[in-house]
Amino acid sequence: MTETTQAPVIATQLDDLRTRVRVWREAGATIALVPTMGALHDGHLSLVRHAKEACTRTVVSIFVNPTQFAPNEDFATYPRDDEGDLAKLAAKQVDLVWMPTPALMYPPDFATTVEPRGAAQGLESETRPHFFAGVATVCTKLFVQVAPDVAVFGEKDYQQLQVIRQTVRDLDLPMSILGAPTIRESDGLAMSSRNAYLDADERKRAGQLYAALQKVSAAVRAGDDHDKALGQGRKVIERAGFKLDYLVLRDARTLSEPRAKAEPVSLRVLVAAHLGKTRLIDNIAVDEAG
């Protein structure tokens, strides 16, 4: 089956965006937003599919958000491919692509930040202390700009998904958040724009991150002690040449540490590790088939 291509509307000005959305709403449409930083891959495109199932109109935003990168991180070199992205979104029949400029998002007198705690504490925040304030602030702006009924986020960035759910709840934003499963390469490596940084040898080893998550998840399901299960996973990761930031089991909703002998909660295994210059993150549910 061939996909028909229909160029989406590209909006770079807030007035344009709001006029389009208002016209759709007056015609009875529901609106889904998929926030991205571009360099789109099949993981992003799966979010578009979920958005199209949830609502009658789909908006994808592309904005590489400077405030979620620390000065030593990869903002300047983050992969950018507007032309390729727009072609992929046209093939998926996205209705509108919102591409605000940094000056529109952050004028020189910009002075307000959404500072999440709760699920934002620990894990990614240990090594990236300003990350979730950057993410929560830009997403809140995108939500107010587009005013969608639904915004779709990937489970790939699981802590981010839980932080955004909390932000929407705490600020009474009139919309819902839809979490979508992680799309993987054939060896299990979660698709990510940053996988482009891996050299050929690193790419061969990168799938071991998922193998380690599966190992921990299977061991916990089999009734192993958590520390023992995590130890097995750690071995797989270190043997593949990664330098580990964290490998943990957490309450899937709050991301707090599960209490021993507490009433059963859903658990999630989350990992962050460096392979050469590239930092990769991934996670799976403990009850996910391994």
Ligand code: AMP
């Ligand atoms: P990014 O452009 O990396 O900021 O990601 C934009 C959205 O795509 C976020 O909600 C991510 O969680 C989601 N995403 C990134 N990679 C994947 C993947 N492999 N599978 C599913 N969703 C993903």
